[in-house]
Amino acid sequence: MEQFGIWLAALLTIGIISFLYKDNILYKACEAIFVGVSAGYWFVTYFWDNLYRKFYLGIQGAELSDQIFLWMAVALGVMMLTRLFDKIGWLSRWPLAFIIGATAGLYMMTYFVSNAFVQIGATITPPPSMETIGDKISFVLIAIGTFCGLIYFFFSKEHKGAFGGAAKVGIWFLMVTFGASFGYTVMSRMSLMLGRFDFLFGEWLGLIK
Amino acid sequence: MRIASFGIFILLVFGCGLTALAQDDPIDMVESEIVLPAPASKVIALNHKYDIGEILDVSWESSTSDPELVFGYIIYRSEGDNKFDSVGAVLSKINSFSDEELIPGKSYNYQIGTIGASGVALSEPSEPAIPDWELFNLEMWNIALIGFIICGAVIAYIFSAKAGRKLFIRKIGGLEALEEAVGRATEMGRPILFIPGIQDMDDVQTLAAITILGKVARVVADYDSKIMMPVSRSLVMTSARETIKEAYLSAGRPDAYSDDMAYYVTDEQFGYVAAVNGLMVREKPATCLYLGAFFAESLILSETGNSIGAIQIAGTARPGQLPFFVAACDYTLIGEELFAASAYLSGDPKQLGSLKGQDLGKVVAMVAIVLGTLAATLASAWDIEIMQKFLDNVMLGIFSNH
C-alpha cells in the first residue's frame, strides 16, 4: 500500500514536471485529477466548516437574535441560488450587493488605516538609533524615496519638468524595491524543486542515500 | 484590538491554570513556616475606554518581592459583596489586567493575590468601579479627521465634475494598451484570457478586477472578440457573469453573451494554476490579463503566457509579486493604478473626479512626510527641542494608529 502511494505520487510529480517540455497526456490527466479532487475537497471543507460548524452548530442553543442573524445569512445564500431560475434570477444580486458593499466598506477603513496611515507614520518616525550619519542618511533617503514614489503615482499632472524628474526618481525607487524582492525570493525557489527531486530520485528510485 | 482581546483571552486561560494552582495550595500554605511574599499595593480599577461597557482595566503596584519570590498574580473580583472570586492571573513582572465580559453599569471591586512558593498574599481591595460604554471612539479622532478630509475631497471632486468642470488626468500606459490588446486579439481571431486573481469577493483587489472586467468586457463585446475567464471562487464566477452580461447588453449584443465565458475551476491555488496553464497552451489566447490578488502563481502564469506569445497586462497591489509581473509582462499596473483603472477606463468625468480626490490624499501624505522628516532631522541634528515637540505631539499624534 505504501509503495502504491509512492508510485502514485511519483507519477503525479512527473506528470506536472512534464508540462515544462510540452502539454501532454500525462499532464492533462494530472490536471483533470487535480481539478476534480481539489474542487471536491474544497466543497467538503466548505460544507463541514461553514455550513455545519458555523451555521448548524451555531444555531444550536443560541439566543434568538443570534439565530435570526444566522438564518439571515442562509437566506442571502439561498437568494444566491435564484440565479438558476430565469424569472427571479435578479434576486441573486442582493447577496452580491451585500458582499460588495460590505467588502468595500470594511476594507476601505482597514486599508486606509493600515496602509496609508500607518505607513505615513512609520516614515516620519525616526528609527530608535539615529546615532551614526549612516542612520540619518537612511532616514532621509527613505522619506525622499517615498515622496518621489507618491509623485510617480500622481494622476492629475503630466510627468514633465521638475515634477517629471521627481516622478522618475520615484520609479527608480520602485525598481530597487522590485529588484530587491526578486533577488530575495529567487534563491529560496530553488530549494522547492530540490524537495521534489529528492522525492523522485531518493524515495522513489532509491538512488540517493 | 483583536490582538489585545486575544492576549486577554490567553491570560484568562492562564489564570485558570494559576488559579487551580492557588486553590491546590492552601494546605501547604498553612503548614509551611516560610513567609509569604509581600502583597501588591495600590490596586486600581478603571473603566476601559471606548468599548461596549464590558471591560474594566485593573492595575496595581508590583509586590516588593517581585520577581525573585513571585510567580505571578491572581486577580480576584467581587460584585460589591466582599465575596471575592478569582477571574484571572498574570505572570510576575506584569502589573495590569483587563477583566472582560462584565455587565455594563454594575459595580465591581478587585483584590490582587501575589503568588509565592509558599502561598498567596492578598492586597487591599480596590475602590469600586463601573464599566461604562461610549458611543464614539474619540481615540480615533485623527483617523476620522484625515479620513473625512480625503473622502470629502473625493466626493467634492466628483460633484465638481458632475457640474461640468473639466478635469485633467494624465495618460496611464498600461491602461492605454488595454484596448489595443483587445483589438489585437480580434485581429488574430484568438480569445482574451482574464484572470481576476485567486482570492474571493471579500478581497478589494478582486473587487477592482471585477470593476475593470466591466470595461474590458464592453470593449470585447464591441470588437466581437471572445473572452475566457476561468476563476477560482464561485462567488467571483457569479459576479463576473453579471458583469460580462451587462457589458454585452449595453453594447447591444445580448445574443452574443454566454454563461460559459466565466466558469469556476477549483478553489485550490495550484490546481487552478494547473488548469489555467493547460488552457493557455491549448487555446493560445492572444491577450492575457492578470488583475487582482496574486501569490506564487504570478510568475508561473506570466511565463506560460510569455511562451505562447500573448500580450500580457498585469496588475496587483502585492509588492512581493510585482517584480515577477514587471519582468514577464508587457505592462504592469502597480498598486494604486489597479484601483484607479476602472475609473480611468470608464472615461466618465464623475469617476475621474474620484481620482483627483485620491491625488489630494497623496498631497496630504507628502506634506506630512516633508514636515515630519524635516522636524525629525532638525531635532536630531541640531537638538532643536521645539521641533522634537512638534514631531512627537503634532505629527506623530496625528499619524498614529491607536
Added chain:
Amino acid sequence: MKRTVPLLITGIVGTVLIVSVLIPPAQSLGEDFSLFFDIIAVFAFFLGGGNLFRIHLKKVFHRKEDYGFSIVTLVGFLVTLTIGLFKIGNPEGISGSITAAGSGLQTIFVSIITPLSSTMYALLAFYVASASYRAFRAKNREATILLVSAFVILLGRTPLGMMLTGWIPEQFSIFQIPNLAVWIMNSANLAGQRSILIGVGLGVVAMSLRLILGMDRTYLGSDK
C-alpha cells in the same frame, strides 16, 4: 426595483461598516460579516461546483475533444465528495474532524493533492531561471536599477557575496555585498514599498467610495 434595491444595499451596508470602526458598540460588525460571507460562499459553491459538473458532463455527453479527461475530473470530484461528506474511513466517525489522521479525505489530501500542488509550486524554480535569462536585461536605466538591486540582494544571500567582496577592509564594510544587501532591504526598498502601500490605501478609499456611492455598478448586471 431590480437595480435600486441592490444599490441601496451596497450603499447602506458599506456606509455602516465604514462608520462602525469609530463606534465601539458596532465594532464587531466586521467579524459578523466574515461569518455571513462564509455561509453565503457555501451556497455560491452550489453554483460554481454545479457549473463545473455541468461543463464536464456536457463534454462527455457530446463526446467533445479530450472528453476522457472530463470523465477523470468528474470521477475525482464525486469520489472526493462522497468520501468527504460521509467521512468514509474516518477513525472518529461522522462527528470526527474532517482532517483526522487516517481518514479517507486526509489520505486523498496527502497522497494526491500534496504531491500535485507542491510540484506545481516547485515549477517556479524553472520559471525563475527562464525569466532571469530572458527578461532581466539592462535595457534602459530603470531596468538597470532593477537588475543591479536584484543582483546585490541575490549575491548577498549566497556565500558567493562574501567570497567576492570579503577582502574589503572593515571601515568600508558597508560595501561588502551582504551588508549592502541588508542596507538596500532596509532603506531604498522600504521607500518603494511604502509609496506603493500608501498609494494602494488611497486607491482603495476612492474605489470603495465609487462602489458605495453607486457610480461603478456594472457588477449589478442589467435591468432586464
Added chain:
Amino acid sequence: MKRTELVVSSLIVVALMICKFLLPKPLLFSPLVSTIVTILIGCAFLVIFILTVKGKPIERRIVFLVVGIALVFPFFMKVELPIRISPEVQQVYDKMSSLPAGSKVLAAFDYDPPSAPELQPMADAFMKYAFEHDFKVIMMGLWPQGPQQANQSVEAAWAYNPQWMPDSADEKVYGVDYVNLGFQSGNEFVILRMGESFKSMFPADLYYTAYDSVPLLKNIHNFSNIDWGVNFSAGKPGTVEWVQIAVDRHNLPMSAGNTAVQAPMAYPYLNAGQLIGLMGGMAGAAEFEKLTGHTGKAITFLLSQTYAHVAVILFILIGNVAFFLNKKEKK
C-alpha cells in the same frame, strides 16, 4: 501523438526504469565522472553564451533542462565542498557537545514540507547526535506539520543506526528517551503558557498518552527543567517568538536553525547573545552535519543548490553580456 513526443516520452520511461531497476543504489559518480559532468554543464553554458551573443537566444526548454541537470546531477556527485565552519554554527555545536548524557533537550519543529530541504538535514543531524549522546529529547511543533517532520528525523536516526529501532539491542524507547508532544495551535501563546506548565498546553502527547503517564515527562514542568532548546524554524511563529518568550522571560538556553530567507531576522538576537548559535539555510545545515560527523542530505543538497544558484546567476549574466555586445555592434 507526434513522433518526437513519442520518442522523448519513451526515452524518459526507459531512463527512469533503468534508474529504478538496474542502477546500483545508492548511485555515486566517481570523481572523474563528476568532473566531466561539471565540465559538460560548463560547456553547455558556453554554447548558450555563444548562441545568445549571435542573436539566437536559446529556447526556454533548454533553460529548464540545464536547471534540471544542475539540480539533479550533484545528488550523485561525491565532491568535497570546502565547507568553512562559521562561528554561529560552531556555537550551536559547542553548546550541544557541552551537554552531559541524560540532558533534557526541547526540540521545536516549526516548519512544513516545502521548507524541509533546508531544515530537515539540520533536524536529522541533531537527532542522530542526540541519540548517540543519550540526550532525552522532547519534540513539539507550533506548525501543524511540525510533529510529522519530527518523526521523520527520528526515522532518519533509525536508518543511520538500526540498533536504535524498537526491539533492537540499543533501543531508544519512546516515552523514555524521546517523546513527541505534537502540535498545538496558538502560536506564541503556546510558548507563553509552556513557561508556566508544559502540561497545560500538551495534556497528552501525539499518540494520546496522558502527559503524566509519559516517564520522560515526569519531572518536566516548564522551561526550568530543560537543559537546552533548539528550534527549527521557517517563519512565524518561530525563532523570534521563542527568543522573546522562552529565552527572554524564562532564560532557556536556546539555539536555532532557520531557512535562508528567515535567517537575517534572527541575526539581531544572535548578536545580542539571546541565541546560542544559528544555522542558516542549506549552508548552515551542511556545516552542522560536518561538525556532528553525520553527513546527510544537506551536504548533497548544498551542492545542488549551489549549482542551481550559479546557473541562475550565469543566465542573468549571459543575457546581459550578450545584450551589451550586440548593442555595441549596432553602434
